Amino acid sequence: MTPTLETKYVFTITARIGEVISAGDTGAGVRRVIPVIGGEVKGEGISARILPSGADFQIIRPNELIELEAKYAFETDDGAVVYVENIGIRFGPVELLQKLKRGEPVDPKLIYFRTRPRFETGHPNYQWLMQHLFVGSAARHADRVVIDVHQVL
Known part of the structure; x- marks a missing residue:
């Protein structure tokens, strides 16, 4: 019998973001780069500031599925x-995703x-960060992305 998968909340990343840079439709989707310009990491036993050191590299597929690959760093x-490398996806009703693209508020639960x-x-x-797997539940706002990070036990 294998161990049961469980998670526990460890910290929240609040990454402030800059203006979207678009390379246009590349044939595979719309390529976007969104600079990470600052922010904070807060949780039990960790407090840090996000360095203006990276970006989120996105591809928006024709069905509005957004594949994300953010790379940046924080200093405790x-x-x-x-160093942080965060891979993910964002998906939902097309009209709500278009509102997000315009910087309009959308209920993150949707x-x-x-x-x-x-x-x-x-x-x-902080070696423990390299010795475990993590998953995040995130919300996009006009000027920031908020990610609650959970350690997989």
């Missing part, structure tokens, strides 16, 4: 730098937005 209050964050750091206090 005790000086550790942690949009499926899930991610798989992966972390890298050489700091000994």
